[in-house]
Amino acid sequence: MPETRPTVVLLNPREHVIAAAQRLGAALVIVSDPGAPLPADLPVVPIESEWISDPEDLIGQLGKLELAAPVSCFGFGELGCAVSAVVNERLGWPGNPPGSLVAFKDKAKLRAAVGDRAGKPVAYRTCAEKEEILPAVELIGYPCVVKPVDGTGSAGVRYLAGPQEAERYVAELDFLTPYVVEEFLVGTEYSVEAMSSSTGHRVLAITEKMTTGAPGFVETGHTLPVRLDPGAEAAIGALVAATLDAAGYRTGPSHTEVMLTADGPRLIESHGRPGGDRISDMLDLALGEDVFEQAMADALGLPVADAPTRDRVAGIRYVTFGRTTPVQDISTELVGSLPGVTEVVVSVPAGQLPPEVLRSRDRHGFVVAVGADREELESHLDVAVRTLTAGR
Secondary structure: OOOOOOEEEEEOOOHHHHHHHHHOOOEEEEEEOOOOOOOOOOOEEEEEOOOOOOHHHHHHHHHOOOOOOOEEEEOOOHHHHHHHHHHHHHHOOOOOOHHHHHHHHOHHHHHHHHOOOOOOOOOEEEEOOHHHHHHHHHHHOOOEEEEEOOOOOOOOOEEEOOHHHHHHHHHHOOOOOOEEEEEOOOOEEEEEEEEEEOOEEEEEEEEEEEEOOOOOOOEEEEEEOOOOOHHHHHHHHHHHHHHHHHHOOOOEEEEEEEEEEOOEEEEEEEEOOOOOOOHHHHHHHHHOOOHHHHHHHHHOOOOOOOOOOOOOEEEEEEEOOOOOOOOOOOOHHHHHOOOOEEEEEEOOOOOOOOOOOOOHHHOOEEEEEEEOOHHHHHHHHHHHHHHHHHOO
């Protein structure tokens, strides 16, 4: 009997994504890297493909299948979003235009596309050559921020306070990709998690973030949702909608970073994907907002949730171990059993010295927790972090 359910093609999906597709009653096509294990006991059509480096191979394999419509391809990471957009366009399936994901990838091009649509523009200059950085810095003025136009995970982000620091930075820089120099924004930084659908752009939550500060601004924690005054929330929502419209982003989750300044919210950068650092999990824990289920439902023409179903607060805190002694074999099960804790990860293998944290991938581990309110959440996180770091 031919398949009549809608079909989702999932690129290297997490269990959470597979569960969301199952709740929608969709038929599953799971694309995995060659040799990677497939989920056990699931009725799926398996495909092995080097889809990141060779999307044409994936398009060719999918084009030979007789899949029940509607069909759409989904990837929820930086690369997966871009590849799925190309797949959907080539095969005539619903999804975002590939150009929208390209716009997010290049920070300078996104700023050019947004212009003054999202409030006061941020001054910036693009540097195609290493020799262009110092003149651009002098033009923007000090302090400023320099980063790769296509960077992710805080990689390559640098705060420059003055000429001597800038000269040292440029002399040591391994210039492999164009860079952008931006004015340094003063204020409080937030990220905004939103969902785009046929009904428009809906802000799911405003997320408070913590970072290491200058010079690298590596993120060390997130809490959501946070409540601001109604005027600030409305201005942030308008900035996000204008940014997504400028990029041509039509469907699915997005993650936009803003600085709330004395002049109102200013755009830092935006991404056509869910927020990293378990933010998508925290949206579900705190608010019952499942961005994976909502994204797939919209593309397949199914009803999309339009309001939260929970009223809690969730957060993640990254831990830093001392760097003079190797990490011990830590019992994450003990920490995971503490009140409110939903996930514990130690990223440094036992017996190794923890690295210096220069970018997101250097972080030593984290704890995710949920609470009835902010006070309870902070109590859960404090106990969990102290227990985890004491066991190192």
